[in-house]
Amino acid sequence: MTYIDYYKVLGINKKATENDIKKAYRKMARKYHPDLNPDDKEAERKFKEINEANEVLSNPENRKKYDKYGKDWKHAEEFEKAQQQRQYHGSTRQRGSGQYSEEDFSDFFSSMFGGGSAKSRGRNVQFRGQDYNAELQLELKDVYRTHKRTLTVNGKNIRLTIPAGVRNGQVIKIKGHGGEGINGGPRGDLHIKFSISNHSKFKRDKDNLYTTIDLDLYKALLGGEVVIDTFDGKVKLKVKPETKNLTKVKLKGKGFPVYKKEGHFGDLYITYQIKIPTKLSDKEKELFEELAKLR
């Protein structure tokens, strides 16, 4: 536990009036309110901090206690008085966004003023539980097919169907798998963000896949067949004679599955990179020279 300078948190000095505190709190709350800063953990932390500071400083009795004992909170004797007042009911104003519980108060606050239960401070209103955010890391090949996975979120196992074609950074909502509601309110939701890493030889843009394959000079000149690995197995492809370097070929429907559109696939684009033979033998050099003369 560390001492928290609530004045510093609100950016005010010790002589601040009630009005100054109110103004400073409002200003900072508007800046860091979680509803205005979605998915910003730092803003959420800061908002809890300023709420706690306001909870103490906006109440004259608590402010007095904090000013008197705050810095020396480690000395138990001095806190005897404070401990006796654990029945503290706080200000009449409702705190926070209703999505926070007693764990949102610092240990420092709890040791000075008792727990931070929402019930003890606010009116007995039902609130929807907190939404949970989780990140699921998958490989690109994992999301080529729809499959089921079991996730453990806050100690609970959730069986989840991961639809094929889900994209990196995409968030899906699982209704009712968030935090418990307050005072019997409904449970929050679970938001799962997909972080998809790609260690395959394919690059993905939306539902299309891109890859580059090496093509030997002779096949490029004379034509032939190449076999390509795709997520769906091997594909045999005809190479036209006199294929130029960096020629692109489109394989329709051989790309990535389209999210939630069963049977629909993007395209696969293949770029041929022609490999020039090296370490030529004398015979090969001779033949290439002959070919050069013919041109």
Place this chain on the structure above:
Amino acid sequence: MEQKDFIPIVQLCEHYRVEISFFNDLHDMGLINITTLEKTSCLHQEKIRDVEKMIRIHQELNINTEGIDAVFNLLQKIDVLQNELNMLHNRLRLYENDYK
């Protein structure tokens, strides 16, 4: 849409301790859609999540309905930009390895 999916506005006013005029203002701004069922003004339950957010912004930040309208418009823009950023980030991955 079934009738059971709608919640009477008066019940919401009581629950969240807000004036009925607050809901009317949100409706006038186009932020919510109040439906009349059997002469009772109701809100679809799907909109509750947004309404709770609007109430929090109103009560905790002292922001009026015009301000809520502006905030929601900006949040929507942030959402669009965030999606665009994700898309561009994914597209950038197409070229990243080429320079490694």
